[in-house]
Amino acid sequence: MQSVIRIILQRLALGLLTLFVVSIVIFTAVNMLPGDFAEAILGQGATPEAVASIRRDLGLDQPPITRYFQWLGGALQGDLGNSFAQANFASFAGADTGVSTTVAQQIAPRFENTMFLAAVTAFIAVPVSLTLGILAALFRNSVFDRATNVTTLTSISSPEFFLAYVLILFLAVLNPVLPSLSNIFDGMSFGERLEKTLLPALTLTLVVTAHMMRMTRAAIINLLASPYIEMARLKGMSPMRVIVKHALPNALAPIINVIALNLAYLITGVVVVEVVFVYPGIGQLFVDSVKIRDIPVVQACCLIFAAAYILLNLLADILSILSNPRLRHPK
Amino acid sequence: MSTLLTLALLLVGIAASGWVLRFAGQKATGNAPTFRDMPFAVAFGYVLGACLLLFSVWYFFQPTVTEAGVPNAGVVFFRWAVQFFIIATIAAYLFRVLGRSVGTAWSKKLFRQMPLTASFGVLVVILYAFTAIFAGWLAPHGQEEIFTRVNVLPGGNAATGGDPLHPLGTDQIGRDLLSRLIYGAQNTVGIAFVTACLAFFLGGSLGFLAATLQGWLDQVLSRAVDVLMAIPSLIFALLLMTIASAWAGSERWLLTVYMIIIIAVIDSTRVFRLARAVGLNIVVMDYIEAAKLRGEGLSYLIFKEILPNATAPLLAEFGLRFCFVFLTIASLSFLGVGIQPPLADWGTMVRDSAQFINFAAFSPLTAALPLLAAGAIALLTVGVNFVVDWMLHRSSGLKE
Numbered sequence: 001m002q003s004v005i006r007i008i009l010q011r012l013a014l015g016l017l018t019l020f021v022v023s024i025v026i027f028t029a030v031n032m033l034p035g036d037f038a039e040a041i042l043g044q045g046a047t048p049e050a051v052a053s054i055r056r057d058l059g060l061d062q063p064p065i066t067r068y069f070q071w072l073g074g075a076l077q078g079d080l081g082n083s084f085a086q087a088n089f090a091s092f093a094g095a096d097t098g099v100s101t102t103v104a105q106q107i108a109p110r111f112e113n114t115m116f117l118a119a120v121t122a123f124i125a126v127p128v129s130l131t132l133g134i135l136a137a138l139f140r141n142s143v144f145d146r147a148t149n150v151t152t153l154t155s156i157s158s159p160e161f162f163l164a165y166v167l168i169l170f171l172a173v174l175n176p177v178l179p180s181l182s183n184i185f186d187g188m189s190f191g192e193r194l195e196k197t198l199l200p201a202l203t204l205t206l207v208v209t210a211h212m213m214r215m216t217r218a219a220i221i222n223l224l225a226s227p228y229i230e231m232a233r234l235k236g237m238s239p240m241r242v243i244v245k246h247a248l249p250n251a252l253a254p255i256i257n258v259i260a261l262n263l264a265y266l267i268t269g270v271v272v273v274e275v276v277f278v279y280p281g282i283g284q285l286f287v288d289s290v291k292i293r294d295i296p297v298v299q300a301c302c303l304i305f306a307a308a309y310i311l312l313n314l315l316a317d318i319l320s321i322l323s324n325p326r327l328r329h330p331k
Numbered sequence: 332m333s334t335l336l337t338l339a340l341l342l343v344g345i346a347a348s349g350w351v352l353r354f355a356g357q358k359a360t361g362n363a364p365t366f367r368d369m370p371f372a373v374a375f376g377y378v379l380g381a382c383l384l385l386f387s388v389w390y391f392f393q394p395t396v397t398e399a400g401v402p403n404a405g406v407v408f409f410r411w412a413v414q415f416f417i418i419a420t421i422a423a424y425l426f427r428v429l430g431r432s433v434g435t436a437w438s439k440k441l442f443r444q445m446p447l448t449a450s451f452g453v454l455v456v457i458l459y460a461f462t463a464i465f466a467g468w469l470a471p472h473g474q475e476e477i478f479t480r481v482n483v484l485p486g487g488n489a490a491t492g493g494d495p496l497h498p499l500g501t502d503q504i505g506r507d508l509l510s511r512l513i514y515g516a517q518n519t520v521g522i523a524f525v526t527a528c529l530a531f532f533l534g535g536s537l538g539f540l541a542a543t544l545q546g547w548l549d550q551v552l553s554r555a556v557d558v559l560m561a562i563p564s565l566i567f568a569l570l571l572m573t574i575a576s577a578w579a580g581s582e583r584w585l586l587t588v589y590m591i592i593i594i595a596v597i598d599s600t601r602v603f604r605l606a607r608a609v610g611l612n613i614v615v616m617d618y619i620e621a622a623k624l625r626g627e628g629l630s631y632l633i634f635k636e637i638l639p640n641a642t643a644p645l646l647a648e649f650g651l652r653f654c655f656v657f658l659t660i661a662s663l664s665f666l667g668v669g670i671q672p673p674l675a676d677w678g679t680m681v682r683d684s685a686q687f688i689n690f691a692a693f694s695p696l697t698a699a700l701p702l703l704a705a706g707a708i709a710l711l712t713v714g715v716n717f718v719v720d721w722m723l724h725r726s727s728g729l730k731e
Contacts, residue, residue: 157712162705173691174405268563290573305566
């Protein structure tokens with residue numbers, strides 16, 4: 001037990017270290033921008049005095065290392081700085097418009113929406129892909145297996161927006177079952193929210209299910225050659241029972257790993273899908289900020305995405321160690 | 332609610348007929364092993380499959396225009412999909428027959444072992460390469476040529492707002508869409524190919540270098556790759572594109588060059604991992620030791636000893652890498668930060684024509700436009716993946 005805790009702590013420390021280095025990479029990348037924030041805020045008609053004053057206000061006259069630690073310290077306390085675009089808008093509309101100008105205020109509700117989308121997707125995708133994977137392993141090399149193989153390969157390799165538009169065509173335009181725009185706002189009932197989220201979630205499900213299902217199938221088929229499976233078969237167990245009782249528990253480690261990795265993949269896929277469905281999530285905010293070069297928001301979104309990605313990979317790592325005793329004692 | 336009820340009833344009905352099928356089969360054949368050992372799930376699957384097939388055939392032969400004169404868009408799209416599927420299957424089959432009878436003994440043998448999906452993939456890759464190389468001759472107009480008639484509807488029928496000059500219509504500023512679709516092959520596929528090659532050159536040579544030299548260089552490179560891989564690639568690409576767009580300023584073509592470099596660097600990390608892993612397995616071989624003792628230089632070791640022995644896994648990886656790069660570029664273009672106008676490109680075309688999909692119920696042909704561009708992207712990646720899947724299956728020696 002001690003060793004397990006030690007290994008988990010080691011992994012956690014490694015994950016934190018990676019996150020730290022990643023934050024340095026993101027910060028350095030942003031600092032490679034020509035000119036600086038002050039010129040970016042003021043635009044072309046900036047006078048040197050105005051630039052100097054804004055530089056002082058934002059602390060840009062400090063050396064990069066000081067600024068990095070200020071940014072990181074702020075980020076750790078949930079203060080991600082001020083958004084350029086919103087700050088400009090607020091100063092244009094008057095001081096007290098109630099417009100949220102800090103990045104944290106902008107991100108918080110969208111983060112929740114994205115998490116909701118990911119949760120709905122996982123809720124559909126995990127059971128579906130496990131069932132399909134087990135069935136494909138059970139009836140391998142049958143027509144069913146071939147058909148799922150070709151279908152999943154097709155849906156893995158298609159771009160997300162292709163799948164999204166095909167789903168829109170059939171489920172929103174030709175048979176208006178679900179709304180094609182996901183305008184989510186506060187005070188919506190859970191059912192309404194679910195209805196608006198369902199189409200993007202289905203698109204992501206198509207993308208993710210394929211991979212999870214193929215890995216489940218491969219993991220189970222790998223095990224089917226083991227002697228204890230042979231034994232179970234010889235004593236007259238039904239194929240379904242052999243797979244559910246003997247193969248599945250042993251295949252759990254790779255399957256959990258794949259689920260966690262695919263949830264990590266969701267984070268990337270979410271960007272394109274959110275843009276297609278105009279879903280008010282963090283991915284859409286990220287793309288919009290990239291287009292108008294709203295640096296603080298881009299930086300913050302990037303950090304959040306990277307953190308979630310690292311966290312899920314870490315989770316996959318730890319879970320696979322926990323589920324496989326052999327990994328606990330590395331040679 | 333009634334839809335759900337109907338579905339549930341249908342499933343119960345199928346389950347019942349599955350049981351009846353198995354029971355009748357057992358009685359009729361005198362308990363033949365096929366029916367005696369058939370699990371219930373399999374019988375259920377057979378009936379479900381048969382029902383789906385019957386429904387498809389019935390739906391396929393529905394009229395395309397309803398009595399009120401409105402196009403029955405669902406049927407139209409379904410017919411297109413089925414026709415495409417049938418044509419693709421026949422083309423792949425004929426291509427495989429052709430490959431089996433023409434060519435050298437080696438290529439004949441290759442085609443003999445090929446499943447239909449793989450031969451379809453090879454056919455798709457060849458067609459795309461042909462279109463990309465000869466786009467200038469194939470396209471009826473130039474990609475930047477602007478015509479006076481804007482927003483011409485596809486179909487080429489003057490009575491329905493089309494123009495025989497422009498079979499797929501023109502866009503909002505009057506460029507011929509068919510030509511842009513064909514040139515898109517050149518730009519999107521060409522740029523993706525260049526990027527994948529660059530990523531391969533970069534990642535492959537550094538990976539082999541790390542595997543051969545080991546020591547501190549290996550440590551530094553591996554840790555750097557670990558960090559770069561900890562950021563999701565599309566997110567990282569978008570972040571760097573923000574900076575690149577500031578650097579490029581108004582020089583649009585420069586942004587495309589930056590994009591190639593950025594994506595190549597991000598993707599080379601994955602190639603590095605594979606090349607290093609494959610290289611490490613080769614470096615411990617005796618013939619490497621012998622070459623070292625002969626006093627061969629580093630470049631000889633990498634290019635003459637390691638590379639030829641690592642081609643098979645690297646080739647499969649190249650196919651997958653190309654797909655990833657292609658999809659990343661298409662996604663970036665779709666999000667509006669990838670390949671820049673006036674170059675024609677599929678991702679941008681999808682974004683620009685996406686709203687047409689809402690007219691599907693009235694004019695299926697108009698709505699097909701964004702799907703055509705997105706489908707062009709999907710078809711190539713699907714084709715390449717089919718080929719790679721077969722290659723991996725072959726090299727892994729799985730015969731099951």
